[in-house]
Structures are given as C-alpha cells and as structure tokens.
Amino acid sequence: MSLIVKHPGLFSTIQDQGRSEGMPQGIPVSGAMDLNLYRYANQVLNNTEDCACIEFYQQGLKLEFEAPTFICVAALHAKITLNGDQADVNSVLQVNSGDVLTIKELTKGSWGYVAVKEGFLSQSLLGSRSFFKALTRHQIQKNDRIDFSVFEGTAGGDDLAFDTDYYAKTILVVYKGPEFYKLSETLQYQLKTAKFSLSTSQNRMAYQLQERLENELDEIVTGPVLPGTIQYTPGGKMIVLMRDAQVTGGYPRILQLSERGINLLSQMRTKTKFTFRLTEIGS
Numbered sequence: 001m002s003l004i005v006k007h008p009g010l011f012s013t014i015q016d017q018g019r020s021e022g023m024p025q026g027i028p029v030s031g032a033m034d035l036n037l038y039r040y041a042n043q044v045l046n047n048t049e050d051c052a053c054i055e056f057y058q059q060g061l062k063l064e065f066e067a068p069t070f071i072c073v074a075a076l077h078a079k080i081t082l083n084g085d086q087a088d089v090n091s092v093l094q095v096n097s098g099d100v101l102t103i104k105e106l107t108k109g110s111w112g113y114v115a116v117k118e119g120f121l122s123q124s125l126l127g128s129r130s131f132f133k134a135l136t137r138h139q140i141q142k143n144d145r146i147d148f149s150v151f152e153g154t155a156g157g158d159d160l161a162f163d164t165d166y167y168a169k170t171i172l173v174v175y176k177g178p179e180f181y182k183l184s185e186t187l188q189y190q191l192k193t194a195k196f197s198l199s200t201s202q203n204r205m206a207y208q209l210q211e212r213l214e215n216e217l218d219e220i221v222t223g224p225v226l227p228g229t230i231q232y233t234p235g236g237k238m239i240v241l242m243r244d245a246q247v248t249g250g251y252p253r254i255l256q257l258s259e260r261g262i263n264l265l266s267q268m269r270t271k272t273k274f275t276f277r278l279t280e281i282g283s
Contacts (some may be wrong), residue, residue, distance in 0.1 A: 009061030051119025
C-alpha cells in the first residue's frame with residue numbers, strides 16, 4: 001500500500017544512510033542530513049537502522065495514509081497534527097487508512113524525519129533508496145505515492161527517550177584537512193578560537209559560513225572530498241560540504257567535520273554561532 005503526498009513541504013526527499021557504491025563513478029553519498037535523528041526515528045519503531053525515511057525541511061509536509069501502520073516523526077521540537085489533532089513527536093503513532101499527518105512547523109532545528117514501520121519501499125539504486133537528482137527524483141512532489149508495508153497489531157518499538165543534550169552543544173569537532181598545514185599560524189589560530197555562523201546559503205550540497213578569513217592559498221589539483229569537508233575559497237569563504245556534496249573538489253580542504261559535527265551543523269539555523277574544536281584522529 002501507499003501514502004499520498006497531499007503537500008510536499010520544503011525539500012522533502014526519501015533518505016536512508018546513503019550510498020557508498022557510487023563514489024568511484026562520481027555519485028555523492030547522499031543520505032540523511034542528520035544521521036543521528038534519522039537512526040533514532042527507526043529505533044523508536046524497532047526498524048533496522050537502514051530503513052528509508054521521508055526527510056523534510058522545517059514545515060509544510062502533509063501525508064495521507066491508505067493503510068494501517070505505525071510511524072514516528074522525529075524532530076528536535078515540532079508542531080504536528082494527526083487528523084487535525086495535536087500529536088507527539090519522537091514517539092510511536094498508530095495510523096489507519098485515511099489518516100492525515102501534517103507537519104505544521106519545526107520550532108527547533110532544520111530537518112525532521114517521518115519513519116514508517118519496516119521502512120518506505122522506494123526504488124533502490126546502488127544499495128540505497130536515497131534521492132539524488134542524477135539517479136532518482138530530486139524531491140517529493142504533490143500527489144506522489146510512496147509505498148510501505150501494511151502493518152497491524154502492535155508496533156513492537158522501543159520506549160526511547162530523546163537525547164536533547166546531543167543537540168545542546170555549539171562546539172563542532174573537526175580534524176585537520178590535507179591543506180590545513182599550508183595555512184599561516186594566524187589563520188590556524190583563528191580557526192581554533194573564533195566564533196563562526198551560518199549564512200543563508202544552505203542546502204543538501206553545502207552550507208556556507210558567514211565569516212571570511214583572508215586567504216593566500218592557491219587552488220589545488222582536484223582532490224577527493226567527503227561530507228563534512230570544509231573548503232576554503234580564494235575569496236576567503238568557508239564552505240562545508242554536506243550529504244549531496246560532489247566527490248572531488250579544487251579548493252583547499254582545511255578542516256574535516258566529525259560525523260557528529262555534520263549532524264549538529266545540519267540542524268543549526270542561519271546566524272547560529274558555533275566554534276570548532278580541533279581534535280587529532282583517534283583521540
């Protein structure tokens with residue numbers, strides 16, 4: 001059976017843990033912007049951790065279910081309704097045929113997830129159901145039908161407390177990138193001590209920082225990059241590559257965000273202040 005997308009909201013896609021099989025062909029990893037929250041949504045339903053979810057941005061998603069199942073809407077904090085009545089996030093919700101889920105607003109964070117019991121059954125390519133425009137649909141659209149397995153009885157999920165402390169930190173752990181050592185001591189010190197913030201330029205491919213640092217480095221011969229790589233442009237801008245990032249780039253790679261750092265940054269909104277904590281790999 002399926003659900004019907006009554007309103008697609010903003011930047012809504014199907015995402016799982018991403019695809020590594022396509023990187024040799026230049027295909028990005030993709031996957032959930034916040035893998036921690038995505039995995040939590042599946043854990044609540046006792047799903048395997050790679051089950052596909054609907055990822056949405058901030059507000060406006062509206063879904064009508066054609067068959068009974070159990071769902072979880074995972075978010076830092078949100079206003080949602082089921083058939084017009086207020087419903088709880090980060091918990092098991094039972095839905096029946098004809099029920100309508102509406103994501104009215106994320107009041108904290110930027111990305112949320114709708115998980116369904118046993119996962120959504122969209123097409124899998126190169127080992128992943130994650131949307132990416134070169135392979136699949138770019139975004140969910142109005143009147144799309146998304147398949148899932150009919151599930152009746154009990155959810156069989158876990159009573160998991162949502163760890164709000166995970167998102168309370170504004171310190172992002174980073175490692176030295178390949179070109180970090182080419183920076184002057186002054187710039188290295190600034191990266192370790194200064195406060196930074198997000199600009200309005202944010203999407204699944206990259207987040208751009210508001211602040212600029214004077215750059216005297218030359219561009220590099222194209223080299224490999226990953227989600228979390230922080231590139232340093234000739235104009236002094238810092239660009240943090242996110243889940244849909246390309247697999248190679250020509251800007252100096254000065255820092256690399258930890259996995260938790262990517263999750264935390266993905267949920268920050270414009271002008272949120274944060275600092276980097278430089279850590280040696282393995283420490």
